Amino acid sequence: MRLILAITNALADETRVRAVLALQGGELCVCQLIELLGLAPSTISKHLFLLKQAQLIESRKEGRWIHYRLAGDDAPQAVRDALAWLFASAAKEPDALDDAKRLKTILKQDPEDICKRQMQSLKSCSCAPATPAAAKWRKAGLAISRAR
Amino acid sequence: MRLILAITNALADETRVRAVLALQGGELCVCQLIELLGLAPSTISKHLFLLKQAQLIESRKEGRWIHYRLAGDDAPQAVRDALAWLFASAAKEPDALDDAKRLKTILKQDPEDICKRQMQSLKSCSCAPATPAAAKWRKAGLAISRAR
DNA sequence: TCGTTAATTCGCCAATTGACGAATTATAGA
DNA sequence: TCTATAATTCGTCAATTGGCGAATTAACGA
Numbered sequence A, B: 001m002r003l004i005l006a007i008t009n010a011l012a013d014e015t016r017v018r019a020v021l022a023l024q025g026g027e028l029c030v031c032q033l034i035e036l037l038g039l040a041p042s043t044i045s046k047h048l049f050l051l052k053q054a055q056l057i058e059s060r061k062e063g064r065w066i067h068y069r070l071a072g073d074d075a076p077q078a079v080r081d082a083l084a085w086l087f088a089s090a091a092k093e094p095d096a097l098d099d100a101k102r103l104k105t106i107l108k109q110d111p112e113d114i115c116k117r118q119m120q121s122l123k124s125c126s127c128a129p130a131t132p133a134a135a136k137w138r139k140a141g142l143a144i145s146r147a148r
Numbered sequence C: 001t002c003g004t005t006a007a008t009t010c011g012c013c014a015a016t017t018g019a020c021g022a023a024t025t026a027t028a029g030a
Numbered sequence D: 001t002c003t004a005t006a007a008t009t010c011g012t013c014a015a016t017t018g019g020c021g022a023a024t025t026a027a028c029g030a
Helices: A001-012 A014-024 A029-038 A041-053 A079-091 A094-108 A111-121 A132-147 B004-010 B016-027 B030-037 B040-053 B075-092 B092-106 B111-123 B132-148
Strands: A059-064 A065-070 B057-062 B063-069
Touching: A001 A041, A001 A079, A001 B016, A001 B075, A001 B092, A014 A029, A014 A041, A014 A059, A014 A065, A014 A079, A014 A094, A014 B004, A029 A041, A029 A065, A029 B057, A041 A059, A079 B004, A079 B075, A132 B092, B004 B040, B004 B075, B016 B030, B016 B057, B016 B063, B016 B075, B016 B092, B030 B040, B030 B092, B040 B057
Parallel strands: none
Antiparallel strands: A059 A065, B057 B063
16 A cells, blocks of 8 residues: 555655656756756655655766666556556647657756756756666666657 | 546555455445555545545445445456456455455444444544445445456 | 435545655775 | 755645534425
């Protein structure tokens, strides 16, 4: 029951649902999620913590950057099925499609630029470099979302 | 997105999850749910309202009694899939098994007796008579839960 | 028609949640 | 080593939620 409620609670918030849907395309760093979701870094961080508690997402640290991705095949069945339910149910949601579109433009930008822009407008920031490791996890993320 | 969040919000509370799981065995009246869940009638009523808003359950009025049952095949795909996810994920939960056991003893009792006991201990109450219509919906409920 | 009663709605309170900024941690680079 | 920075944790606040009892609604039955 603990895990079930952690999952439903985690998915009972629009921002968190949008974050999970955004990760369908592969892993993202916090700064990209901040850019997409338009909330303060500390707020995003807390949301990601809740999603991670529910085992819906995993994270990988690379230097100063933390990359988040969807839970893998090692996740509990309840988690994988919940993600499958969400993706199927949200596939044609206007909000999700809009986010997917905006995410595309975010991914086209140099993460450094996103970082700098956030630095200027706010005062804390994060961004991700396009390292080989990141490319690998992005590919894995794509494979996962395709498999569902 | 509206429906998705209504569903996850509705299922993000232990009492409501227990109520939905209890309805797997067929329809129940509010008084039986009060007995099972051990909360005030007004509280149960509010929970059922939220579940109904999310289209996870439906209700049927029979005289003074209102019988709740799981959503049927006419419910949106997201709803039916969410219920299927919940039933699969909660199948072996100790809390659910315990509730199922206690529900059995509740169902064995004459609803009138449950009603009277609630009347005495509290001062508001509800119960359900074993009418032919109730038996029909109970049967339908069993068919639904078997199909998942 | 008038009580009785199953259930809901309403109003209130304590606890939780989501948001933010400030402070902190950890890592890269000068 | 010292600075800059990506991200988190902490403290605070307003808004929401879950709980209850009281009042209300709707339907049966004397």
